[in-house]
Amino acid sequence: MIRGILCAGLAALGDVIGGLLVLTGPERSRRALNALVGFGAGFMLAVALVEMMPKAIGLPGGLLAIVLGYLLVHLTQHTLTPHFHFGEETHGEAMVSRGVGVYALVGLLPHSFFDGVAISSGFLASNRLGLLIFIAILLHKVPTGVSLASVVLASGNDRRTAYGAVLGIAAETILGALLTPIIPPLAEYGLALAAGVTLYVAASNLVPEAQHERSWLTQGSLFVGALVFYVVDILMRGFE
């Protein structure tokens, strides 16, 4: 239990680091960020499909929980949110008011909560599963922090609001990890819901972002991410 919370805290730090990259203004390499998005997408997709799904399907109603998790992210991050995507915010025409940034923050809260639920429920099943999910979640946290801080700033909010926003989603991830072991429905169905959330983030948030840049680095990183998952998975066999 404590391992899940510690790892969720470490992953949440990634949100803050991503936010700091935008807010402290060092030169950010677009290529490196795109490669990280592609790599994270490949790794997360593999973890969701190979590790999380089979465990979730074993539960009564597990498949339904996967679909609900998937739809929850679409509803909160896109249906109810006017403008949010991974990658830095470059669509000036969509930044019509400060509310666009605030909605992006609110839309990311449920997703960020389930990032923590995913890690915590992974550790409830086994150390191996917990660690694999932790790596998967960690890989998309820096891009999440970058995306959120940049949409909050681009929509006209001040830097304090942007700092608050990345701290908010980081806190939500830790909260998800804290609550999972003590709320019975979350302890039971958290992994299945998080499988749907992770599938959405990988296949419907990160992959579309990795489709834009036609470079070998960005395109190749998706396959490398899935391959690295496979190698890590083999190395961790026997480690429970």
Ligand SMILES: [Zn+2]
């Ligand atoms: Zn945009």
Ligand SMILES: [Zn+2]
């Ligand atoms: Zn996330």
